Each structure stands twice: as structure tokens, then as C-alpha cells.
Amino acid sequence: MNASSLRDELARGSIRGYIYSDPGVFARERTHVFGKTWNCLGHESEVPLPGDYVVRYIGDDALIVTRGSSGEVRAFHNVCRHRGMEICRAETGHATQHVCPYHAWTYDLDGHLTGVPMEKPGYGPGGLQKADFGLLPVAQFGIYNGLMFANLDPAAPALRAWLGDFAWYLDLVLARTPLGLEVTGPPQRWITGGNWKMASENFIGDSYHAAFTHRSVMEIGLHPNTMRDWTKGGNRHGVHVQVEPGSLGFTRLAPAQRGYPADLVDLFQATLPPVQARLLSEPEPRWPSRIHLYPNLSFLGGACYVAPGVQIPFLTMRVWRPIGPASMEVWSWVLVEREAHPEFKRLSQRAYMLTFGSSGTEEQDDAENWTSIARASRGPSAGAMEQLLTMNVAQHAPPVVTDWPGPGTAYDTTYADIGQRWLLERWLSDMGPEW
Amino acid sequence: MVGGLVDDAGIVAERFLVREARLLDDDRFSDWLALLRPEIKIRVPVRQTRTVGTASEFSHTTFHLDEDRYSLEMRVARLATDFAWAENPRSRCRRFVSNVDARYRTPTDIAVDSYLMLYRTRGDSGAHEILTGRREDVLVLVDERFHLHSRTVYLDQTTLPVSSLSVFL
Numbered sequence: 001m002n003a004s005s006l007r008d009e010l011a012r013g014s015i016r017g018y019i020y021s022d023p024g025v026f027a028r029e030r031t032h033v034f035g036k037t038w039n040c041l042g043h044e045s046e047v048p049l050p051g052d053y054v055v056r057y058i059g060d061d062a063l064i065v066t067r068g069s070s071g072e073v074r075a076f077h078n079v080c081r082h083r084g085m086e087i088c089r090a091e092t093g094h095a096t097q098h099v100c101p102y103h104a105w106t107y108d109l110d111g112h113l114t115g116v117p118m119e120k121p122g123y124g125p126g127g128l129q130k131a132d133f134g135l136l137p138v139a140q141f142g143i144y145n146g147l148m149f150a151n152l153d154p155a156a157p158a159l160r161a162w163l164g165d166f167a168w169y170l171d172l173v174l175a176r177t178p179l180g181l182e183v184t185g186p187p188q189r190w191i192t193g194g195n196w197k198m199a200s201e202n203f204i205g206d207s208y209h210a211a212f213t214h215r216s217v218m219e220i221g222l223h224p225n226t227m228r229d230w231t232k233g234g235n236r237h238g239v240h241v242q243v244e245p246g247s248l249g250f251t252r253l254a255p256a257q258r259g260y261p262a263d264l265v266d267l268f269q270a271t272l273p274p275v276q277a278r279l280l281s282e283p284e285p286r287w288p289s290r291i292h293l294y295p296n297l298s299f300l301g302g303a304c305y306v307a308p309g310v311q312i313p314f315l316t317m318r319v320w321r322p323i324g325p326a327s328m329e330v331w332s333w334v335l336v337e338r339e340a341h342p343e344f345k346r347l348s349q350r351a352y353m354l355t356f357g358s359s360g361t362e363e364q365d366d367a368e369n370w371t372s373i374a375r376a377s378r379g380p381s382a383g384a385m386e387q388l389l390t391m392n393v394a395q396h397a398p399p400v401v402t403d404w405p406g407p408g409t410a411y412d413t414t415y416a417d418i419g420q421r422w423l424l425e426r427w428l429s430d431m432g433p434e435w
Numbered sequence: 436m437v438g439g440l441v442d443d444a445g446i447v448a449e450r451f452l453v454r455e456a457r458l459l460d461d462d463r464f465s466d467w468l469a470l471l472r473p474e475i476k477i478r479v480p481v482r483q484t485r486t487v488g489t490a491s492e493f494s495h496t497t498f499h500l501d502e503d504r505y506s507l508e509m510r511v512a513r514l515a516t517d518f519a520w521a522e523n524p525r526s527r528c529r530r531f532v533s534n535v536d537a538r539y540r541t542p543t544d545i546a547v548d549s550y551l552m553l554y555r556t557r558g559d560s561g562a563h564e565i566l567t568g569r570r571e572d573v574l575v576l577v578d579e580r581f582h583l584h585s586r587t588v589y590l591d592q593t594t595l596p597v598s599s600l601s602v603f604l
Contacts, residue, residue, distance in 0.1 A: 090484050090485045090486045090489075091484045092483050093490075184496055185481065186494050186497055190594060190600070191596050191597075213520065215516070215518040216513045219513075219516050220512040222513070306505075307505055346496075349497065349498075349501070350506075358595055358597075359499050359599070360599075361509070361519075364522075364599040364601040368520045368521045368599075371598050
């Protein structure tokens with residue numbers, strides 16, 4: 001594989017299909033992308049009490065994410081320091097300590113090694129230097145607006161520095177009420193064909209697919225948008241914001257039009273700083289509907305009718321965990337404002353489930369696209385074919401929104417390959433010069 | 436014997452579930468909807484692996500399916516469009532129903548516990564997907580026929596080995 005020719009081709013607007021299914025590409029991504037970037041592990045509300053834990057993954061590295069005795073959340077490798085046994089074999093629970101099933105090495109909630117059976121007779125009169133054998137913390141861990149992230153690379157920039165100007169938009173999505181968001185419950189997990197990059201590209205910039213991929217959902221009247229909404233005014237129905245390390249797509253909707261109840265809309269306005277609050281209000285409302293943070297964290301702020309005439313919005317967060325060259329495990333959560341009425345939380349969960357998630361009527365067809373593309377690209381000849389990424393970029397670039405209030409560059413369309421191009425450039429950069 | 440009558444709950448329930456499976460496997464979704472009561476609820480809770488003796492593995496708040504009559508009709512209507520790509524071409528499904536344990540709660544109301552194995556194959560790959568679980572159903576007698584009033588499916592899988600759950604359980 002010639003990395004420099006991939007870069008040259010991408011600069012001209014194409015990418016070879018094999019990057020979505022090649023085992024060698026996948027093997028290199030494990031270290032060069034997922035070994036060096038900030039990966040989302042979930043939301044802090046999943047471990048509300050000291051001793052609560054969940055097991056999460058970066059690629060194949062399993063991490064115990066747990067709230068310690070002082071209330072601080074940490075992440076440790078789920079590996080006993082003695083012989084490498086998995087400490088937690090349940091994916092969630094509550095513990096007062098963690099005991100390895102193999103030889104009963106015991107760790108407290110803060111990761112300290114507190115017990116080693118037959119320590120003195122086995123390891124000499126001084127025993128073992130237990131302070132050196134605590135659970136190994138992940139190289140870096142951080143929380144932003146409740147989102148828990150980890151990085152396997154100790155030399156990577158700190159979380160806040162990595163998020164950069166993107167944090168302004170995360171605030172808009174995750175911190176628009178005083179208490180912020182919580183998960184509605186455990187995430188749905190399912191294994192689907194397709195490569196994590198294709199799913200990520202779909203969320204980072206591909207609004208173009210919605211009108212046809214999701215046409216069935218509009219035809220039956222489940223989705224509040226009609227075909228005309230998606231094509232109204234050519235492709236000028238929204239705003240694409242490119243801001244490292246990701247991007248967002250905004251639709252021209254106020255929160256109330258999206259279906260948010262008045263109490264939450266008022267809370268958004270009272271909580272957000274004036275600039276962000278103005279973005280969500282008349283006369284020119286903008287709603288962040290698709291959000292992607294490199295490498296593999298996506299959000300969707302959608303809505304559907306949960307009963308005739310009852311439109312309910314939802315916010316889903318998903319991690320596209322790479323588990324093979326052409327397969328991924330999807331982790332999908334629903335986030336909802338903690339202040340919301342319990343009935344709204346329940347309906348928001350239903351609105352999500354009818355359209356997205358493991359059984360979602362829209363997500364089903366997304367999975368079909370991603371699986372199919374990966375399958376088609378496995379053939380050596382098809383894999384060498386170039387896919388096209390030239391929509392509304394370079395000489396056709398859409399006008400920049402000059403009075404956009406937030407950081408980054410805002411473009412006056414969501415139908416463009418700007419985000420996909422950025423993601424692949426970043427990915428090629430992470431993959432290194434020669435491979 | 437129940438109240439002097441032959442207790443045929445097991446026979447009635449098995450006949451119902453076998454017929455229902457056949458309708459779904461044959462893509463007769465409108466006929467399937469006709470077996471469901473207007474107040475139908477179908478739930479498939481998310482499952483998580485937990486240590487023995489702690490909380491239930493099944494979530495009370497998140498589900499793979501949490502359906503009422505409206506949402507089921509929407510899903511069926513979608514399958515009838517030309518654009519339900521995940522099911523066009525159709526999944527080829529075979530639903531195996533067994534271990535039926537049923538009892539009359541009232542003369543017109545049967546509680547059924549049964550096993551389901553869903554075998555599904557798609558396209559020309561030769562691969563297949565299997566989902567298994569236990570179903571708790573309530574059947575009610577209305578207009579001299581039994582209908583499905585409610586169903587909860589307790590899947591064996593925590594992480595679903597399916598590209599999407601585009602079929603009914």
C-alpha cells in the first residue's frame with residue numbers, strides 16, 4: 001500500500017475502497033489511531049456511586065471504569081498485575097473491592113493492591129512491594145461534560161487541549177441545562193458489518209444520504225421531515241461546521257420545532273451563554289443534529305412521531321468500536337436532560353428506538369449501506385477502485401457563513417464531503433507516512 | 436382439569452405461537468398484526484452480563500424493542516415500501532418455538548412461557564445469525580380467537596450478533 005498516493009488521491013477527491021475492509025489497514029489502525037487518540041468510554045451517569053463500575057473498550061483493550069471511594073471516576077486496565085487475568089468478568093456492577101478469580105489478588109476501588117494470599121511465605125519476609133502492583137491506570141483519563149474519555153498514549157495532548165474549539169459545541173449539546181445529561185439506561189450493543197470509518201464519515205458529513213437511504217421512514221410519516229424538506233432550496237437546508245477534531249451538521253430548527261417541551265426550551269435559554277442560546281432561538285434557529293468527534297464518537301439529535309401527531313426528540317451517542325477490518329460493535333446510548341419529566345425521558349427513549357439503535361427503522365438501512373460497502377471492497381479489483389469525495393468542496397465549496405457565532409468554519413450547506421475529507425486526511429496523518 | 440374443563444392451555448398456546456411464527460416467516464405481516472390486540476406491548480429489554488446474585492441482567496429502562504400498536508404498524512408499513520433496504524431483499528427467517536409452558540389465568544386469558552430460536556440468513560453469503568431467548572406472553576380470547584396481548588422477550592445475548600434487528604421477535 002502506498003500511503004503517499006492515498007494522500008495525493010484524497011487531495012484530488014478520492015479514496016480507495018480497500019481502506020474499509022483490509023486486514024492490514026485494520027491492524028495498523030489499532031496502534032496508530034486507537035492507540036493514540038481520545039476514545040469515549042461512556043457517560044459519568046453510568047457509574048453514579050462509589051464502587052459502581054462498567055467495563056469499556058478501546059479496540060481490544062478492556063478498561064474498568066469505576067467510581068472510587070472519594071467519588072472520583074478512574075479507568076484501569078482490566079488485567080490482573082499478577083498473571084493477566086481479567087479482574088471484572090461482568091460488564092457492569094457494584095463492588096467494594098475487586099478480587100482476581102485466579103489467585104485472589106485483591107484490589108480496592110482506587111486500584112491499590114491490598115491483598116496477596118501467602119504473600120510473606122511466597123515472596124519473602126518483606127513481602128511484595130504492593131504499591132508497585134496496583135491496577136494499571138489507563139495512560140490518560142478525562143471527563144468533559146459528563147463524557148468519559150481515555151487515551152492509551154501517555155504522550156498525547158490532554159483531553160481539554162485535544163477537544164480545543166470543539167468543546168464550544170459539546171457545551172451546546174451536553175451542557176444546556178444546569179444538571180446536564182444522563183443516560184436513560186445501559187447502552188444497546190450489537191455487532192454489525194461495516195468499517196468504523198464509514199459509519200464515522202456518515203455522521204461527520206453525509207447528510208446527502210438521508211433523503212434516499214431513509215426514504216421509507218419519511219414515506220410512512222414516522223419522520224417529521226418529508227422528502228421536500230431534505231431537498232428544499234437545493235441543498236441549503238442546513239449548516240456544516242468544520243471544527244477540529246470533528247464536525248457538526250445544523251438544521252434550521254428551534255428546539256420547540258424539534259419537539260422539546262417548553263420547560264426544557266426555557267432551561268436551555270436560561271443556562272447557555274447568550275451566544276449559544278441565540279443559536280437555538282428565533283429568528284434564525286440552528287439545531288445541532290449530527291455531531292462527530294474523531295475518531296469514532298458520534299451523536300445524533302433527531303426526532304420522530306411516537307404516536308400520531310406527537311413528535312418527540314432524542315439525543316443518541318454512539319461509539320463505533322472497531323473489532324475487525326469489516327465489522328464493528330456499536331455501543332449506543334440515549335442521553336436526556338436530567339431535569340426532564342420522567343415521561344419525556346421515556347418517550348425520548350422510544351423515539352430513538354423507533355428510528356435509531358439496534359432495531360431503529362433508520363439505523364437498519366444505515367447498517368445496510370456500511371456492511372455492503374465493506375463487503376464490496378474486499379475484492380482486490382473493487383478494493384482498488386476510487387470512491388468519490390468531491391461534493392461541494394474545493395472549487396465547488398459552499399459559501400462560508402461569515403456571521404457564524406461559533407468557532408470553526410461554517411458552510412451554508414450540509415450536503416458536502418468537507419467532513420469526510422477532513423476525517424480521512426486526519427486518519428491518513430495518524431496512520432503515518434509509510435505502511 | 437380446570438373448573439371441570441380439560442386444561443388445553445398448552446395446546447392452544449403452542450398452536451397460536453406456531454401459527455404466528457409461520458406468518459412472520461412467510462412475511463405475512465398484515466395477518467400477523469391481526470393476531471395482536473390494540474393494547475399490545477412487545478418489549479425486548481437490553482441485557483448486561485452481571486455477577487451472580489446481584490441485580491437483574493435485564494434493563495427496566497432500555498430496550499431493543501419497546502413496541503405498541505402504533506409503532507408495530509409503522510414498522511410493518513415501512514416493510515411495505517420499496518425503500519426498506521435492510522429487508523429488501525428480505526431476511527430469510529425461521530422461528531423455532533418450543534418448551535411451551537402455559538396456564539389459564541382466567542377462562543379467557545393464558546400466560547405462556549416459551550423458547551424462541553430465530554435463524555436468519557441474508558443474501559448469498561452462506562452466513563447466518565441466530566438469536567435465542569425466552570418469551571413471556573399473555574394471550575387473550577376475544578371474538579372466539581386468541582390474540583397476543585403482551586410479550587416480553589428475554590434474549591440470551593447481551594451484544595446482539597445481528598447487523599440490525601429488522602425483524603420481529
